[in-house]
Amino acid sequence: MGNRLSKIATRTGDNGTTGLGDGSRVDKDSLRVQAMGDVDEMNSHLGLLLCEDLPAGLREELVTIQHDLFDLGGELCIPGYTLIKDEQVARLDDMLARYNANLPPLADFILPAGSRAASQAHVCRTVCRRAERAIVTLGKAETLNDHPRQYMNRLSDLMFVLARVLNRHAGGGDVLWEKGRGRQGS
Helix, strand or coil, rough: CCCCEEEECCCCCCCCCEECCCCCCEECCCHHHHHHHHHHHHHHHHHCCCCCCCCCCCCHHHHHHHHHHHHHHHHHHHHCCCCCHHHHHHHCCCCCCHHCCCCCCCCCCCCCCCCCCHHHHHHHHHHHHHHHHHHHHHHHHHHCCCCHHHHHHHHHEEEEEHHHHHHHCCCCCEECCCCEEEECCC
């Protein structure tokens, strides 16, 4: 996979293009670069979540996910390359099942709110969904492996579940949506 960067300001992107991992150059607003940027943004928001108080064991799992997201970005950066595999998607499935097992069933919609950590997990969820949409759009224009799309789909679900877990970890619970609240006559 590409050379390590020794010089950050190369000025090669001044014309509105950027280099991919295979040496080709594409416009900075291309579908591929958009997807890479959204995955990178998701990883940055996950880094912010790691600044919060988290349940035992979750921190290390989230750091592993950060590494996966870096790999996913690498896969997007090198057309035809594969870095995300079944095992990484399966690990998210296992985490989803484990963290969801101790949560009460949902009878109502919840708001993206509560503790700061839970709210940041919701930000991660929404950015992850955007990255997933960008990957889907890219996959309609270019050939992509299925695993990056599947990984982001599972990860956004996991972020929703973790937001609920983090609200409980902070001593609270779900913040429920109240039908009709704020409407005139309610």
